[in-house]
Amino acid sequence: MRYKGIIFDLDGVLCSTDEYHYLAWKALAERLGIPFDREKNRRLRGISRQESLNILLEGSGISCTEERKKALAEEKNAMYRQMLARMSPADLSRRVKTTLEELRKRGLKLAVGSSSKNTAFILERVGLGSFFDAVADGSCIRHAKPDPEVFLMAADRLGLAPRECLVVEDAPAGVQAAAAGGFDCAAIGDAGELPGAAGYLKELPDLLQYLE
Ligand code: B16
Numbered sequence: 001m002r003y004k005g006i007i008f009d010l011d012g013v014l015c016s017t018d019e020y021h022y023l024a025w026k027a028l029a030e031r032l033g034i035p036f037d038r039e040k041n042r043r044l045r046g047i048s049r050q051e052s053l054n055i056l057l058e059g060s061g062i063s064c065t066e067e068r069k070k071a072l073a074e075e076k077n078a079m080y081r082q083m084l085a086r087m088s089p090a091d092l093s094r095r096v097k098t099t100l101e102e103l104r105k106r107g108l109k110l111a112v113g114s115s116s117k118n119t120a121f122i123l124e125r126v127g128l129g130s131f132f133d134a135v136a137d138g139s140c141i142r143h144a145k146p147d148p149e150v151f152l153m154a155a156d157r158l159g160l161a162p163r164e165c166l167v168v169e170d171a172p173a174g175v176q177a178a179a180a181g182g183f184d185c186a187a188i189g190d191a192g193e194l195p196g197a198a199g200y201l202k203e204l205p206d207l208l209q210y211l212e
């Protein structure tokens, strides 16, 4: 087999928490009286919470101290966590679960590489708290995607070199992070939106065929 390990992005790849990010940012934007739509939300995929806030505030005329920005990011996160708290194993797609189990049966090591500081909480909620061989996330890195740090850490925790791992991503920042770290990347989406990936999948379960 070409790869020994697979490193999965979390939001938008393993589960649909990207919708909750959107709803929480939207609620914050409404409270602040600034426009925010799904198009702007797409720019936030894969990047850190603080960087997302900077994009949200872009062109709003609101200038904030670092302390105020921290408070706003925390406010968004509190709303997001309320939505996460209502998640259960039923929120993990059955097809995603069986795909993960099949990959493991094939002898692959499986890891998560996510920018999110809520990764452990989300994995726990959907019943994957102790499933992965390694997890690297926003709480243990200094530089978020498009920096490769989170994927390099995940590979290191699997005991594998980047060239032995395939990264699965849904966001431009993640595809760039994979390339910067020397990883092949299978992108969920198309080449127009996610240039630079080694391959493209319509949805996660397509990975099984992609690896054959
Ligand atoms: P948090 P991923 C990313 O997760 C999200 O795509 C991105 O929208 C979010 O801002 C980032 O995590 C930080 O999340 O606020 O929970 O720490 O796609 O890298 O799994």
Ligand code: MG
Pocket (backbone or CB within 6 Å): 009, 010, 011, 012, 013, 045, 046, 169, 170, 171, 174
């Ligand atoms: Mg993602």
